[in-house]
Amino acid sequence: xRLFWSYGLFISILCIIGFYCILVTYNLIxxxxxxxxxxxxxTLLIIxxxxxxxxxxxxxxxxITLIVIEAVVITVAVGIVLGIRSHNNSLDAxxxxxxxx
Amino acid sequence: xxxxxxxLFTFIMAALWTVMTRSLLRSAIxxxxxxxxxxxxxxxxxxxxxxxFELSVCxxxxxxxxxxxxxLTHPLTQKEVLEHMRERLARFWLLPxxxxxxxxxxxxxxxxxxxxxxxxxxxxxxxxxLWNLRQVDVMGQIIILLTGVFGVVILxxxxxxx
Numbered sequence: 001x002r003l004f005w006s007y008g009l010f011i012s013i014l015c016i017i018g019f020y021c022i023l024v025t026y027n028l029i030x031x032x033x034x035x036x037x038x039x040x041x042x043t044l045l046i047i048x049x050x051x052x053x054x055x056x057x058x059x060x061x062x063x064i065t066l067i068v069i070e071a072v073v074i075t076v077a078v079g080i081v082l083g084i085r086s087h088n089n090s091l092d093a094x095x096x097x098x099x100x101x
Numbered sequence: 102x103x104x105x106x107x108x109l110f111t112f113i114m115a116a117l118w119t120v121m122t123r124s125l126l127r128s129a130i131x132x133x134x135x136x137x138x139x140x141x142x143x144x145x146x147x148x149x150x151x152x153x154f155e156l157s158v159c160x161x162x163x164x165x166x167x168x169x170x171x172x173l174t175h176p177l178t179q180k181e182v183l184e185h186m187r188e189r190l191a192r193f194w195l196l197p198x199x200x201x202x203x204x205x206x207x208x209x210x211x212x213x214x215x216x217x218x219x220x221x222x223x224x225x226x227x228x229x230x231l232w233n234l235r236q237v238d239v240m241g242q243i244i245i246l247l248t249g250v251f252g253v254v255i256l257x258x259x260x261x262x263x
Binding site: 004005006007008009010012013014016017018020021024025027029030032033034036037040043044047048050051052053054055056057058059060061062063064065067068069070071072073074075076078079080081082083085091 | 105106112117120125129132135147150158159163166171173174192193204214218226229234248253256
């Protein structure tokens with residue numbers, strides 16, 4: 001279980017980095033980078049859990065599903081970011097005021 | 102174990118550099134590096150197939166996607182770059198301190214979580230697990246892929262001229 005805690009420490013730090021990036025940045029592409037880092041933390045957690053419990057095959061199949069979801073989410077999010085950029089001519093979240101009433 | 106710790110340190114450093122770097126392009130490259138290091142960790146944790154997927158999709162495809170998106174946006178002027186730099190520094194200076202303090206605090210705490218181990222795995226082959234035991238996951242992947250494809254098609258659909 002010591003192994004789990006060693007990896008858990010690094011996974012927690014990675015989560016903090018991802019959350020901080022999403023919370024602090026105003027750039028939409030950098031927010032997606034933060035999201036990617038959070039997904040990487042989740043991926044590592046699944047792999048470590050699979051390694052410790054001895055269910056590596058199940059963990060790998062879950063990670064493959066996660067990677068597919070990650071790729072699709074990022075593709076659609078990048079499309080939305082490009083659409084926002086073409087409408088507002090900016091990637092700054094503060095300048096997006098189209099829905100402001 | 103010491104090699105693993107060194108790789109994990111490199112992993113965290115790469116993630117930190119990805120978030121802290123000024124240029125978006127460097128950030129995308131940092132993300133590819135982070136994925137590549139994660140795939141090494143996966144390989145060391147007996148998950149070679151997932152590692153190959155991570156390396157090819159996350160380190161390759163998603164990085165290309167980010168770099169293409171960045172190339173489609175216009176670069177900032179010199180004045181904007183200077184303003185942006187000061188603003189970013191004011192917002193991001195706290196992150197390295199948080200990471201160091203959290204790392205030291207968590208390493209000092211000696212928690213030994215009690216994990217109830219499940220029954221041993223009967224099927225060891227990933228292909229058998231994915232195609233025979235987790236068929237619903239495969240169906241879900243197909244639906245998500247189609248959702249993504251239709252989403253992108255709708256987003257980039259040309260407007261019909263009246």
